[in-house]
Amino acid sequence: MSQPLVELRLWRQFVAVAETLHFGRAAMRLHMTQPPLTQAIAQLERLLGVRLFERTKRSVQLTEAGAALLPQARDLLARAQALPVQARAVADGEAGRLRLGFVSTAGFSLLPGWVRGFRAEHPRVQLELVEATGDVQLPALERGDLDAGFLLHSPGFAPASLEYLRVQVEPLVLAIPEQHPLATARALALPRVLAEPLVMFPRRILPSLHDAVFGLYHAAGREPQVTQEAIQMQTIVNLVSAGLGLAWVPRSVREFQRQGVVYRSVGGARSPVPLAETSLAWRAQPPAALERFLAFAKRQARTAG
Structure with a gap:
């Protein structure tokens, strides 16, 4: 059986009485008279099925259950008060x-x-x-x-x-094993690299760039010698360091400094090397x-x- 919903108004009234331990002063804080406040607290106790206050003619004290609920009720009211601010922040894109x-x-x-x-x-x-x-x-x-x-x-x-x-737009460069003969060159002419084995990304993950690389070879009358495929650029560079081949990678990959790998540009300013x-x-x-x-x-x- 589902529990009845408790209105925020009742929790606000509960907190006021709990903090003042006096129905009259709590009613003044809430800008209401005392009898409706007394009735509201009684309604809340009926809904919860527990007593929240011990009342005598001389004093009002929180029960154990009331004391346990007080910090949670304060938190509930604070979060409810913050909701409009949060909603506006989300609507404005600030949250x-x-x-x-x-x-x-x-x-x-x-x-x-x-x-x-x-x-x-x-x-x-x-x-x-x-x-x-x-x-x-x-x-x-x-x-x-x-x-x-x-x-x-x-x-x-x-x-x-x-x-x-x-x-951003950047040229492709070659990742080369450090011990490879081509690694000593500052820059490379395209014909020097066309016969080298390649580590390549699969076409399905980067079709346009894959086709651009293959088109570079086909334009020179060559077929790329792909010896290994890998998905992530880090993995491709790691395989290059293992000596499995060279790899065409975007220039920004040079930020990934893998021991055993050097990066070299191919051709000059008018090189046909694809851009990424x-x-x-x-x-x-x-x-x-x-x-x-x-x-x-x-x-x-x-x-x-």
């Missing part, structure tokens, strides 16, 4: 929860600074960060399981079904907290640009 997906390359460079900066500006917005590849993020964004996500792709290949903000774009994607009509984050992101992107 709430924001679920952000991110690919590992964003975690190497821009994400740490952005998280620190946004939390400093909006400390009441709870950021939930979820590392996931693009093929995982896109369905989650469509379902609403994520509010926004940092995606990696070739320039111009952001998903058409989502709004997006270009965050990081974008922030979200569904139309974002919630208020995401609006705040988008405004922050646009400022950061302009500064970076």
